[in-house]
Amino acid sequence: xxxxxxxxxxxxxxxxxxxxxxxxxxxxxxxxxxxxxxxxxxxxxxxxxxxxxxxxxxxxxxxxxxxxxxxxxxxxxxxxxxxxxxxxxxxxxxxxxxxxxxxxxxxxxxxxxxxxxxxxxxxxxxxxxxxxxxxxxxxxxxxxxxxxxxxxxxxxxxxxxxxxxxxxxxxxxxxxxxxxxxxxxxxxxxxxxxxxxxxxxxxxxxxxxxxxxxxxxxxxxxxxxxxxxxxxxxxxxxxxxxxxxxxxxxxxxxxxxxxxxxxxxxxxxxxxxxxxxxxxxxxxxxxxxxxxxxxx
Numbered sequence: 163x164x165x166x167x168x169x170x171x172x173x174x175x176x177x178x179x180x181x182x183x184x185x186x187x188x189x190x191x192x193x194x195x196x197x198x199x200x201x202x203x204x205x206x207x208x209x210x211x212x213x214x215x216x217x218x219x220x221x222x223x224x225x226x227x228x229x230x231x232x233x234x235x236x237x238x239x240x241x242x243x244x245x246x247x248x249x250x251x252x253x254x255x256x257x258x259x260x261x262x263x264x265x266x267x268x269x270x271x272x273x274x275x276x277x278x279x280x281x282x283x284x285x286x287x288x289x290x291x292x293x294x295x296x297x298x299x300x301x302x303x304x305x306x307x308x309x310x311x312x313x314x315x316x317x318x319x320x321x322x323x324x325x326x327x328x329x330x331x332x333x334x335x336x337x338x339x340x341x342x343x344x345x346x347x348x349x350x351x352x353x354x355x356x357x358x359x360x361x362x363x364x365x366x367x368x369x370x371x372x373x374x375x376x377x378x379x380x381x382x383x384x385x386x387x388x389x390x391x392x393x394x395x396x397x398x399x400x401x402x403x404x405x406x407x408x409x410x411x412x413x414x415x416x417x418x419x420x421x422x423x424x425x426x427x428x429x430x431x432x433x434x435x436x437x438x439x440x441x442x443x444x445x446x447x448x449x450x451x452x453x454x455x456x457x458x
Contacts, residue, residue: 166390169446183335193341195349198284202274204243209266287353325439329363333431351425359432366440404437
C-alpha cells in the first residue's frame with residue numbers, strides 16, 4: 163500500500179473527523195463529573211427492575227433533607243443518583259433508607275467531593291496536561307537537535323504537536339457526543355486517559371520520524387521515497403503494539419465495570435488514532451512540508 167502518494171486521502175479523512183469533533187465540542191462541550199463540579203454519586207443495584215418513577219426516589223431523598231437527586235439509568239438493574247455532597251453518616255443513612263424501601267437493593271459505588279476540591283482537581287488536571295506536553299516536546303527538541311537537512315529539527319517537533327492534537331481532539335469530540343446523548347461524564351480517570359494518549363501518540367510518532375532520520379543517512383532516493391521506506395519499516399511494529407494494547411483495553415471495557423468504562427474507551431479511541439496518525443498523518447505531513455518549502 164502506497165502511503166505517501168495517497169496522503170490527500172488521509173488528510174481529508176482526518177480533517178473531517180477533527181472538524182466534526184471540534185464542532186461537537188463547541189456546541190455541546192464536555193459534561194464534567196463530580197470530580198470537577200463537586201457532589202455525590204451513588205450507584206445502586208436493585209434486585210428487580212429499578213423503580214421507574216423518579217418521584218419515588220425524589221420523595222425518599224426529601225425525607226432525608228438532601229434534596230431530589232438527578233437519576234440516570236445505569237447498566238442492567240442499576241440507577242445512578244447524583245446529589246449534593248454528604249457526610250459518611252448521611253451516606254449510610256441514605257443507603258439504609260433505600261434498602262428498607264427497596265428490598266434487595268445494594269450499593270455498587272459511592273463517591274462524594276466538595277465543590278472546592280472539584281475546582282482544584284480541574285485546575286491541577288489542566289496544569290498536568292500542559293506540563294506533560296511541555297516535557298515531551300523538550301525531549302523531542304533535544305532528540306532531533308542534529309537534524310537540519312532537508313527538514314529542520316523544529317519542524318519535526320511541530321509535526322508531532324499536530325499529530326498528538328489530532329489524537330486528543332477526536333476522543334474529546336466523541337465524549338462530547340456521549341455526554342450530550344448518553345449522559346457520559348468526564349472525571350479524573352478521563353484526564354488520566356488523555357495523558358496516556360498524549361504519551362502514547364508522541365512515542366509512536368517519534369518511532370516513525372526517528373526511522374526517517376536514520377534512513378536519511380543510509381537509504382538512497384528522493385526524500386519522499388526515504389519517508390515511504392521508513393513508514394513501511396515501522397508499520398508492523400506500530401500496529402502490533404497497538405493491537406495487543408487494545409485487546410487488553412477491550413477486556414477492561416466489557417468486563418471492568420462502569421467505573422472503568424470511560425477510561426478504557428478513551429484509551430481505545432486514542433491509541434487507535436495515535437497509531438493511525440503516526441503512519442498516515444505525521445510522515446505524509448513531513449513530505450508535504452518538504453515539497454511546500456521547495457516550491458517557495
